[in-house]
Every structure is written in structure tokens, then in C-alpha cells.
Amino acid sequence: MIEALLFASSDPLSLEELTLRVPDETDVLGLLEELQRTYAPRGVNLVRVAGKWCFRTAEDLSYLMHRNVEEQRKLSRAALETLAIIAYHQPVTRAEIEEIRGVSTSKGTLDVLLETTWIRMRGRRRTPGRPVTYGTTEQFLIHFGLESVKDLPGLEELKGAGLLDSAVPASFMVPTPNDDNDLSEDEDPLEEGSLFDDDAEEPAGA
Template identity: 70%
Template sequence: MSGTRATITDLASRDRREALRIAEAILFASAAPVSTEDLARRLPEGSDVAAVLRDLQAAYAGRGVNLVRVAEAWAFRTAEDLAYLLRHEAVETRKLSRAALETLAIIAYHQPVTRAEIEEIRGVSTSKGSVDVLLETGWIRMRGRRRTPGRPVTYGTTVAFLEHFGLPALSDLPGLEELRGAGLLEGHIPVGFRIPVPGDDDALTEEEEPLDEADLLGYGEALDPEPEAD
């Protein structure tokens, strides 16, 4: 009987090692983060995907690359303490303007948000160019249209945004104290000031409706009745 138990244990151990090897290969070869669901479909039937991911994380914890969660998916990334060694390899093709960065920050924290709402928060007009640049980077997307007169386009961030900034989820964006500690919030902060915490649900809200066919073809901004002031 003990021999039978030992055989079962050995088989389970071999299956676990095989699942680890397969998961490691899939994650290593993938150009984009792999979701838990996709991994489960490709691992041997009955594999404990959560346990496999935990084992891989532990195995790579002290190495030059780590297994990290990116927007509800998983990918190998250079260890944070070694990132400086690779910075000279990066090619900066375009530097975002201050207006584009402010627009990106507002979209990240306040999404879903329209251009008029962005302008209200910034206190100045937002050019169509700033939004277009962010759309080209793939960091923001048109979500839908607000159920208000004029049906303005609403914007939100993408998985590419989370991946670029190393965020597992939108809820991991820095809060008030973190921004203050980093020196990004200086001077007197009004009483009751709060940094909004965006949700990670990609589904449209009750205040949004789906994009039109023309929007999906890339003409959403042309149809957007909001002014294109600088």
C-alpha cells in the first residue's frame, strides 16, 4: 500500500514539474503578457495554475528576470534593481509634451472621461493633438460615448499603459501620500483633496453607450462635437 502511495506521489510530482516547464516556456516565448485563463487552457488538464505561477514566481524571485503580474496577466520582466543596466538600450522615439502627460494622468485617474471633462480638470483647453498622440502610443483608447447631449467620446487607459508603467492594475496607481512623497504634489493641498481610485472594469458604465461604427473605423474624433481648441 505504501508503495502505491509513493507511486502516486511520484506521478503527481512529475506532472507538477512538467506543468512548470510548459508554463515557463509559454511565458518566456510570449511577446505579450499571458492571462491565467489562457495558461490554464494550454497546461495539462487538472494543473493547479495558481500553484504553478506561485512556484515560478518563487523560482525567479532572486534572478535577473522576475515573473510579474501585468494587468491581470503574467510576464517575465527584468528585475527592478537591474533595470538601470538596460536603460541605455532604450530608444526614445517621441517625448510627450507636458500637456499630453497631464492629459494621460487625468485619463488614468478619472476614466471614463471626455475631453471637455479633461479641460475642466486641467483648467485649460486640451488640443486634439495631445489626445491623438496618446492614442498613437496605445496607452489610451476610446471607450464609448457619454449619454449626454452631443454624445462626447469617453477615454480610458489600455493594457499597454499598465504594461509600460509596470502596474498590475489601475488600483495600483500611486495615491495621495505616494505622490506627495515623490515630490509630485507640492505646496498647500486643499482640505478634503482626494486622488480618485479608478476601477479596473473595462465594461461600459451606465453613463456610457457603445461606439458607433464610424468610431470603430477610426473616425471617432472627427465626429466628436467637442471643440478642438489649443
């Protein structure tokens, strides 16, 4: 029954959602783990993303599905850099993103990322101007096949993938990501009606 529920759902299902749809006393987690082992050598795998469960094409066969996937809008380099900074440094403001990138970041870049539903406005920083803070979403985790942002690659993995120079300074650190939904001590909630109000000034740039 759990197998059928997962195949029939267009979205990943949480343990709680599955538990509500099966008879009482069902060992849902045990059945999920058994299904995961059963499907491990097959072309479709049972995986856990964003703390939820779903079936996905096995990674070694995903290229076969390329023609059937609707081509998505390609993100600019500025948008990809901004997305990476938000993922690793969240909660982060636009000014903080610009400080890390070393160049200005246009509101249009953030708007594009908001349209993908991979990032969200979290709250407002308790600093002058009360800038908006940004973080990633559940859709970000689902799209990139992550259970949490803590599964993002670390320093050694980034080096191994050729995304970082192997000769980076010894003091260089990759931050430990945290996507806690609770606001941090220096964040206030977004007020009703100000959801789309970004920082007062929009610097020109990328």
C-alpha cells in the same frame, strides 16, 4: 513547461491562456507562484501586469538595459497631464479633461495618446453632443507594470514622490481609478463608422 511558455511569449499570458497549453489537472496558479518566489532574488522577475504574467528585468537592474531599449517618442507635458487625468478619472470626456486641467486640450494631444495605444475611445456620454469618453488600455497597464489602475499611486504616495505639495488642503482627494471595461450607465457604445469622430468642435490650446 509554464516557465518555457512565458519566456517564449512576446506578450504577457493570462492564467486562462497558460491553462489551455498545459496538461489537465495542472496547478497553474500554484506553479506561477512558485516560479515567482524562485525568480524573486534574480535579475529577472516573474511579475503580474494587467492580470497577466510575464518575465521582466528586476527593477534594480533595469537601468542596465537602457541602451538596448528603443527610445520612444517623448510626450509633452500636456499629453502627460491628459494621460494622468484619463487614468484617474476614466471614463472621461475631452471637455471634462479640460475642466480638470483648467486649459483647453487639443485633439492632437489625444491623437498622440491614442497612437501610444495607452488610451482608447470607450463610448459616448449620454449628454448633449454625445462626446466621446476615454479610458486606459491593457497596454497602459503593461507599460507601467500595473496589475490594474487601482495600483496607481494614491495621495500619500504622490506626496512621498514629490509630485504633490505636502501642504495640500485637507479636503484634497485623489480619485480612486476604475478601468472597468463595461460601459457606465451614462455611456453609449461607439457606433460603427464613428470611431474616430471626436467632439464636434476642437478648441485651440495645448
